Amino acid sequence: MNISLLFADTEFRLKLHERAENHIQVDMNGETFDIRVEYFSPEEYLLNIKGKVYDVIVSPNSGSYAVCINGKNIHVGKKSPLQLLGGKSVRSGRREVKTSMPGRIIEILVQEGEDVEEGQAVLILEAMKMQNEIKSPQPGKIACIGPKTGESVETGALLFIIS
């Protein structure tokens, strides 16, 4: 099976071949890896690559996998048509800012239609007893602000759009 993955915006093409129940061969960018795999659960594997052992947890996020190795988290993107058209890419300068955590909107610092600089605080979100300034990722005009002051938002909710 052929799979395309993204690491830091670079594409990697993998060819996987399951040779036996615990034995997978992976060809990646011209190199071949013979891998012994033990499965603990759908997300936990033990990989043995030429004697070197890696105990990994692979958890899927939307559009990517977070791979936990040696306590570190490494993000690997899934390549798919959706990914290429996805919300995060800059399309005609318009960008949606979503919240990565649930919380409550304490204060909205700018008006819709106002111009903001990159890094300027747009609103304050409180979660887990901390107030976090949510900043504009780019200069532009605030096209729309999703929530109102005092409102609570769930993970992934649209906070504002800059154009």
Added chain:
Amino acid sequence: MNISLLFADTEFRLKLHERAENHIQVDMNGETFDIRVEYFSPEEYLLNIKGKVYDVIVSPNSGSYAVCINGKNIHVGKKSPLQLLGGKSVRSGRREVKTSMPGRIIEILVQEGEDVEEGQAVLILEAMKMQNEIKSPQPGKIACIGPKTGESVETGALLFIIS
């Protein structure tokens, strides 16, 4: 719902009434308990009885439950027609001895038909690097020996019958 349980050969009659999702009322031997329950999994509960907290694991065995409280294991029998006729009770002096662990038969020390005393070793079972003498629980005649020397046995396998 009415339930009968056994503790150390004494029968206890329980009447359970689920008053709300996390609230069960139990009547037992004339006493009433109002219990708040949190479920972590099918076998793990947190019971709160008038403020007193018990974090328990209830695991089913054949014919009984093992309840783990404060690191201790307490066995509670299920009362059922099977239980009353079960293998463990002494029925006309005939008793089956089964193995509670898998292992290998190292040596058989008595012959079928031989008379044994209570506590006399009948065979030696090796498991996890230890040799265990399996003794007769009562005086009598060895009616039958299940496995042969060198054979491996699974948990619950019949080892011998004394009559």
Added chain:
Amino acid sequence: MGKMFKKILIANRGEIAVRIIRACREMGITPVAVYSDADRKALHVRLSEEAYHIGAAPPTESYLNIDRILQVTAACGAEAIHPGYGFLAENAEFVRRCEQEGIVFIGPSSEPMELMGEKTAARRTMHAAGIPIIPGTMDPIRDEAELRLQAGEVGFPLLLKASAGGGGKGLRLVKEEKDLVSAFRLAQSESQSSFNDSSVYIERYMEEPHHIEVQILADQEGRTVYLGERECSIQRRYQKVLEETPSPFLDDAMRREMGEVAVQVAAAVGYQNAGTVEFIVDKHKKFYFLEMNARLQVEHPVTEMVTGIDLVKCQLEIAAGNPLPFAQDDIRPSGHSLECRIYAEDPYNGFMPSPGRIERLRAPAGGLGVRYDNGTYEGYEVPLEYDPLLSKLITWGNTREEAIHRMLRALSEYQVYGIKTIIPFFQRILRHPRFFEGVYNTHFIEELEKEEESLDPEEKTVALIAAGIRNYKESRQSLSPCPQKPRSGWKIKGRMEAFSRRI
């Protein structure tokens, strides 16, 4: 041992409630937990002997609800209350209420607490007692006009600090005059929300400062000892994340001098029980009184690891009226200890809090010199309403080097799946040459964040392969024997209700 309580109530949650429960169980004291709607399944409830519900998820309706907590204490027959840290721990009003109702508060009495809780009052008292304080205002700022005036006198950069503050809440660094007013408003708002008191004052911002604190214990007979210092300069957003003892910045003479000053600070206010005197040490090794924390600190375990003294047990002994069983000379710290605060935050996304269910948890506990003070378990749903501190990982070593390597080893065994944690960030800190050499101050993390994170090419390759295998397995659907159970309706409902009540 003299007299001791039979039953105490712990007016807290999370790892510190568990910490106190463990001490009680070891002393034969019945620990009583209290819990909010969000904490019905929390670890501190599971490990307690008694537990009572005290209200809805928002702290003001549960862990800050003085009436309810006192009512439960009386009803269950507890003789004393341990407040932990945060919540009511430094609430002098609560201490007074305990005093009135004849319940022992495990901590100082209300007067020194009130004085130390009002940071400006503390500054005035210490100044009068001849203890060096940081230049700045002695009273809270009344309005924006006074703000501008006083700021001009102290000079930029400066710090705006909550008078009732602690833990980095209500604290703002102001580098330039143009940011002064907005920072003041944020600091006031955060102070109000965290401490129900919006007072803010000004302190000069010290250059390349070290944040070093001294643990003290004072019994009811007035015997006061210090138990060495903790270096707390590794801070993010003015909040400590990693602490160690001894401080690599101090020598033995300065260590003793600061210890003795800490004892003087405690004496100046008639302090009893465990407390911490915080100092700012500048680059010239001059030290200034910052504040006194009238409670157990989050980072108290590092002191326990090098002294072998259980500070919570000492708190209980002192509160019960027993004398300290050791003198200053009996305290001989040995070795080195580090603590990492494991927060549910995403280090790859601006340290945003990451509440949710811990699907899988491999605790790092194991081996010599590793201590794990936990407040969570596998399957636990980290609530949105409280501090994101999941656990504290503490190591001890004969040398600082051994303690650091041990921490790296333990962190590499610590696996959490389901929520994000700052574990990878600690690995970066601990592997950094400047940290390893012990040459760092409170700017360390700020500077670290500007550096490019390097990735081991081998780990990158393995991550790609692992993701590839998961992708392959998903496409075959051969790896999901047990589909994710959807959240039950009542749970989401309860959570939403708790939340809306808060707004």
Added chain:
Amino acid sequence: MGKMFKKILIANRGEIAVRIIRACREMGITPVAVYSDADRKALHVRLSEEAYHIGAAPPTESYLNIDRILQVTAACGAEAIHPGYGFLAENAEFVRRCEQEGIVFIGPSSEPMELMGEKTAARRTMHAAGIPIIPGTMDPIRDEAELRLQAGEVGFPLLLKASAGGGGKGLRLVKEEKDLVSAFRLAQSESQSSFNDSSVYIERYMEEPHHIEVQILADQEGRTVYLGERECSIQRRYQKVLEETPSPFLDDAMRREMGEVAVQVAAAVGYQNAGTVEFIVDKHKKFYFLEMNARLQVEHPVTEMVTGIDLVKCQLEIAAGNPLPFAQDDIRPSGHSLECRIYAEDPYNGFMPSPGRIERLRAPAGGLGVRYDNGTYEGYEVPLEYDPLLSKLITWGNTREEAIHRMLRALSEYQVYGIKTIIPFFQRILRHPRFFEGVYNTHFIEELEKEEESLDPEEKTVALIAAGIRNYKESRQSLSPCPQKPRSGWKIKGRMEAFSRRI
């Protein structure tokens, strides 16, 4: 520190392999694990950096397979082998092979090991060196005729012991002459199966004996120190289950005397690296050399807890040729430490081994003074083929009382579901007044087993209620969202194959 290995191979499994891996990771040494078919998913494989398969599940085909282990060592470029305990740890033939192939064996050289491994030879050597030994035979028993003759001379009760023995294997107490021959045969058979050597000798059985051992360390320059004793009298079937240090039976003078004799024992055979000298101490506090264990002991952690010295790291330093970094006077044990060996055995059913899958595991790790040396994890299938030791739980306290209470607290948090463990048995021991007073000898467990186990009536009531709730929920079938996944066919098959190959 001087020179150090870059990579070492660990010729073991379970908790001790994990223990050594942790030390390696903390020292920057690459640990290499080896594993049998039954251990493909074992914790020591998961935590290592490299791992190689060495054969089928039966030890003779994997962990005892000298050729295969040496071959893997050479192929992966490891410079040294740590044998752990058991398996090849005291196999002089293996040490010789390492010496021949230029691989460093982390332990003593082959001569003292051979001598100490042959218990009768050790007895002869120690007797010659003026060290007190237990009365009995100086050579293995040749046949049943000699057996009867020698037994008559030594007198009953007596002990039959494997010459190559250790860990209670091949050991039988014979109280009366009528049991002599059958016990001799059992001892021979167990010796043969455990050590591939059926030699057995006789020792007088001491009355109310204490089993006390002294840890020593000896570097390549001949500097030898002792690190205090371990009281190991809590034994079941002649196997230690709970150890503590210091021994409540010894005073400081005797402690020092035994330490000095232990150093003499090591010197008498030119011993290097870590070792343990075991003594029997009779009720008159007279002590006799029992044997020397030429390896790391299972119970080494209690010594580490009171001295702060990492014995595995010391082993590596010594093997690399570095001198001991401390002298006898630098070793100052502080506090008290206990170890409970958590075996997968059912205490309610004659301590029968209980292999199987650990469905749920709440590790007891947490808080000050608790150490958890584990070899398992949740979801792990405890194999049938090896020792049933799951983990070791170790506590430290300022006093013996604190260490005991801490152990009880930690045990109460230790939950295992899926297999049986001896945790409840430890709770009985630790709560027993005689244990608490420290007045016990090797007969303690035997006597304890005759006592009726008392049950808290409250716990009985709760157990009935909990079982009732489970029964109720089962009948509603409302509690099983994720049905138990059946074992996959290949796994059962692999297990059966491994097993049949053994037979």
